[in-house]
Amino acid sequence: MxxxxxxxxxxxxxxxxxxxxxxxxxxxxxxxxxxxxxxKADSIAKPQWIALYDSLNLKKQGLSEKAFYYAWYGFQKMKLQNSVMAIADFTQSSRNKRLYVIDLIKRKVLLNTYVAHGRNSGEEFADKFSNNNSSFQSSLGFYKTLGTYQGKHGLSLRLEGLEKGINDRALERAIVMHGADYVSENFIKNTGRLGRSQGCPAVSIADSKNLITLMHNGAGLFIYSASQKYFKSSPLLSGLLPELEIQGQTLGDPLLYTSGK
Known part of the structure; x- marks a missing residue:
């Protein structure tokens, strides 16, 4: 000095x-x-969604910033009463634990586990999607969970697709969350991939009851893929660019989570 x-x-x-x-x-x-x-420039406060993404260590668990950002943005617009959101990241291999169940109020990952895609959506990876009956393909986009029922797969959770022309036939197609024996590490070891459903985001039998308990009656589900067709037509993601390069940019919070109030 x-x-x-x-x-x-x-x-x-x-x-x-x-x-x-x-x-x-x-x-x-x-x-x-x-x-x-x-x-030296003062450090800039992180947007809330990035702070949450980092604090939950989601990158290490395999969930990309893009997937989380789009889910965050859409869930705010849905204005759900239940603070739990689930993200099924279908850009990942079905060999990965690609379902992330997060409580936005408690700021906690409640469950990270396997989830199946439809048999006609692809083998190890899902790359084809449909809203049509009997397509046996997964449908992308945002869903709201409804009530439960006992079906051929036991306890199951009804899903309401919220995006017209994308997943709004979920109820008539009987697209639900349920447990299945083809969702297991043993199945992956024997076949090199997870088993596939008729379009439902099925989970393991061991996880199904816990998952349904966490998510029934008003939670949200986002099934994500890097599909340009989906991003161009999604009403809940209007205003966001699918080709947005999040890494290296400072993105503000699109909205703050308000528990539907």
Whole structure:
């Protein structure tokens, strides 16, 4: 520190004492390199969705920033009463635990597990999607969970597709969440991939009861893929660009979660 800087610091401290100001170093944001003074920019607060994504360690668990950002944006627009949202990331292999069940209020990952796609959507990866009856394909987009019933797969959770022309035939197609014996690590070991459904986001029998308990009556589900066709037609993601490169950009919160109030 030069003699002139020392004098300024002493003067600043004296003024701080006189006016009851907390003492700080006015040069704490300065650094010197080869005689050049550099001002260090103050850190910018992270948008809420990025802070939550980071705090939940979702990147390490395999969920991309894009998938989480689109889910976050859509769930705000849905205005659900239940704070639980589930994201099925169908860009991932069915060998991965690609279903993430998150409580937005408690800020906690409640479950990370396997989930199946439709048999006509693909083998290991899902790349074909349909809203049509008897297509045996998964439908992308946002769903609201309804009540439960006992079906051929035991306890099952009804899903209401919220995007017209994309998944709004879910109820008539009987697209539900249920347990299935083809969703298991043993099945993956034997076949190299998870088993497939008739279009339902099926989970393991071991996880099904817990999952349904967490999600019944008003939670949200987002089935995600990098489908350009979906992004162009999704009413809940209107205003967002599917080709958006999130990495390296600072994106603000589209909305704040309000528990539907």
């Amino acid at each position: 030069t003699k002139a800087q020392a004098v300024l610091v002493a003067a600043f401290i004296a003024l701080s004492v006189s006016f009851g100001i907390h003492q700080i170093n006015p040069f704490s944001n300065l650094s010197s390199s080869k005689g050049i003074t550099v001002i």
